[in-house]
Amino acid sequence: MTDLQQQQTESISFLIENIDKGHIVLPEFQRDFVWDIGKTYELFDSLVRDIFIGSIIYGKPSFEITVREIDKRPRRGEGSRAKLRTTFFSKQEIEHKTQINNFRLVLDGQQRVTSIYRALKGKDEIWLIIKNEEELSEDVQNKEFKDRTLEEILYEFKGQEDEERLSVKLSDAYKISKSDDFESEIKVKYFDSLSFLSNYEENELINVFRKFMVTVKKLNDLYRSEKLLSYYLLNMNTEKFALFFERSNSKGVRLNFIDILAAKLYKGFNLREEIDRLQNSYHISDFKFNREIIVRTISYIVSKGKEVDKTYILTNLNYNHFNQYWGMVCSYYKKVIDFLFNENYILSQSLMPYENMIIPLITFLHELEGNDFSQMNERQNEFISYWYWSSILSQRYSSGTNEVIVHDSTMLARVAKNKKTTDKNYFKKIKVQMKGYEDILSLSKKGSAVYKGVLNFMNFSSRGLLDWNNSTRLITNSKLEDHHIFPKQYIKDHYSDDENALSLMDCIANRTLIPKLTNIRIGKKAPSEYLIEIKVKNEEIEKSLENHLIPTELIEGLYDDFYYDFVEARAKQIYKIIENEVVLKEEKILNNFYRSPITSSTGNKKVYGNYYRKRIEATFNIETEKILYKGKAYSVSAAANKAKEDLSGRDNNSTNGWKFWKYITDSGEERFIDDYRKNNVPATL
Structure with missing residues (x-):
């Protein structure tokens, strides 16, 4: 040990x-x-x-x-x-x-x-x-x-x-x-x-x-x-210290590596006081600023777009960095939250699928001329929308978060400067994985990112969900609940012998966002029964239902005894909107923001690799596909193994050299030499 x-x-x-x-x-x-x-x-x-x-x-x-x-x-x-x-x-x-x-x-x-x-x-x-x-x-x-x-x-x-x-x-x-x-x-x-x-x-x-x-x-x-x-x-060791502290302290207040950082910075920058000051300066009082978002963003800036992990943060960041960048990053943070609320990307902070997606958006704003969302052009706006929903629906932020944050921040920085990327693989990583309405029926875990994402997407696609009681837009960060359209108890009482219906009781096709008080009053009534009661208050309830992608026939009781038909119909409608507004835009986004790297078929290319936090350089001969390393010619993978041995002192390495050696493209991007094997692949997904 x-x-x-x-x-x-x-x-x-x-x-x-x-x-x-x-x-x-x-x-x-x-x-x-x-x-x-x-x-x-x-x-x-x-x-x-x-x-x-x-x-x-x-x-x-x-x-x-x-x-x-x-x-x-x-x-x-x-x-x-x-x-x-x-x-x-x-x-x-x-x-x-x-x-x-x-x-x-x-x-x-x-x-x-x-x-x-x-x-x-x-x-x-x-x-x-x-x-x-x-x-x-x-x-x-x-x-x-x-x-x-x-x-x-x-x-x-x-x-x-x-x-x-x-x-x-x-x-x-x-x-x-x-x-x-x-x-x-x-x-x-x-x-x-x-x-x-x-x-x-x-x-x-x-x-x-x-x-x-x-x-x-x-x-x-x-x-x-x-x-x-x-x-x-x-x-x-700073990283393991942070992990230990996050995973211990199971009782009482849970701490993470930001608490450690706060103590480290305390002499010249009071992180707690600054977060309180930021919180008090914002007009949406229910929104809580996440200090980790700010810290990781500052880390990205200080490391010149390379690092957001806790080891780098605890080892390299000091109070001078925070004094220099805190105000700017917080200003952008506010603008991002306002943008997400105003453009209907989110209805409440609790329903945000991945808060870490705020970091690339702050980076986008930082690099955008004028540093304001009002200054982005339509192509940039389309990319932000596509990236946001595709990342959520592909569960991009579920693992490997640090690498994803850096990759997305770098990509959005290029988009802000109206530059294309030579990394076609990036678009595959954010490709929506849904294939049909059956994928919508499978979403029933309330806390999952995709579940939250679909609820938010319905708000986005309708340009703001309406309150059933009065057809006004639901207020952002208000007390909302993801209501069962067919109440749970109603399904249990009327479909007790129908395993199919019971298994779909919590699926997102049977859920929508409404005020908490409305949800409480509905209780276990049949959909037609409680909707008729609501219609007394709001004669235009059909408009609200359509806004929530709910078949208006529900009011007439046509679905009361046909639950599966209802969730299937609504799942198809939800998927159709996702398909139209996200999936079918993939090719357009690719054409607007990807271009093939300029790679020669002959000559030499300077390359490098990183291992054990060290960098080692070599030369790649394009025609022979050999790496010239320390005066000797090796195959791509053999050269990578030798480089690793030199850096680590261990000779039991087995490496795919095409994914080890990197080069810098003509547009300044870091790419693997694997590009040279894919030089003639067409620019389609």
Whole structure:
């Protein structure tokens, strides 16, 4: 286990000492301490009873970061809302601290660590309450007090001493372990003031004090137990650190690599404050700006169109980049959202199939003359529409997102400059995969991108969906629900023996967007019944139904007993619109934005390959199809294998060299030399 070491253990005392020395801290992005006092009682009860409390995950950072102190504020009253101290450490300082002081970040277990610290340092008053003799089991009573375990004598943990039972404050026991006080001094400082002692005679207090001291010793044995707290230590490669943090923290607030970045930037750029400021400046209050979109866009700009992945972001971006590009990117972000709403691409943020598609649109705007959608020409507008819907319906953003973002951003940047691409394969990647209305019937997963995409597409194709109650356009970002046109309960009641109908109950051909209140009032009524009721409010309900691609015969009850016929008819209508507005435009888009690369049939071409984040160069002879590499001629694939061996030190490579070696086209695009094998392929899909 190289990145996450095997489980280890440490003591509570060691934990507290390292926190006090500043060797164990919290990343600035960690959520606040939120445990109520009852959680702390339960935590110490588990520790005494040797119940596993979960492992703490520490991280050793290898990059600059802002950290903050453990929460030592009082739970209420003066100082409870004081700002926690933060400290920025440079990469050099971090390296020194991790090597010399075993400097660590608490990545998972902050609530437990903070609770333990607060209890032992007296920030929270936690008392161990000891059972009276009569409350002990018979076998425990037969033992000497010094031979009883803490678990055997534990009555409970409380926030104050118990007047009926001997009590020891956890922080007092810890202070005693760290002091050189004599027993007489301990008695005066910590014992004599206990209210429980008021019922004892002077001579009895000697035995009670002895029990007090034995309990203090048992607590300190607990604190010093090396096996009490288990932990893992993560040596933080930035990418794996980010992945770990995204996939852990299953309880409470979920964090991702942007939280790590926020801590890294904190010294010169407060990412949280800037996001809040952006949010407050936008007129659609229900829309929430995604900070990851902005960060990845800035990464694309800084890397000159090469990188948007978290490793690059955490390693290379700094607050200067954000100070330089934040305002511009946010301005474009707003314009993109307005464009998507105004042109009916989306009705609400929750229904956006892929938020990452905003990044290429921001890039398009950045490169477009005038930096405003009003300045794009009709061909550019057609491309945006085709790219948007084709990408969604082909599920382009379902995997390999970083590569897709870069590829699409680069393509849209070229379109913004009215340039064609020499990459014909690009158009195959966004080609709609639907073949007929049966594909529409298969869409029933509410959260899927294609499902959301089809709902949005109906809004787009109708130039705005209408409200059934009044034939006005549905308001963007209003509370909409994807209503079952044939209510679920109606289908269950009337088609209980029809497996075909039941299997299509949730398909998108039986769904459309309407206001939530309208959906609630419809209930489980037959379509004709609730539509007749709505017609009382809106005499032009037929217009609204047509707008939603719903057969108007539904009002007359002609489909009430023919559910399958209804969903089939509507699925055909939905597919027909997709076919007309997307599928059949493929050839036009290709002709407008693709041209064959200019490739010679003779001569040499400079080529290069990338491996292990390194670049290696060679020469490709077009006639012989050989690669000249380091003075020797190889086949295309053999040269790639040799280059990989030189870059990695490993000789067990097997590579398709035609997809390894690249060249730069006359239009400045990066292409694989595979183009030379496809030089005569016609420009059709």
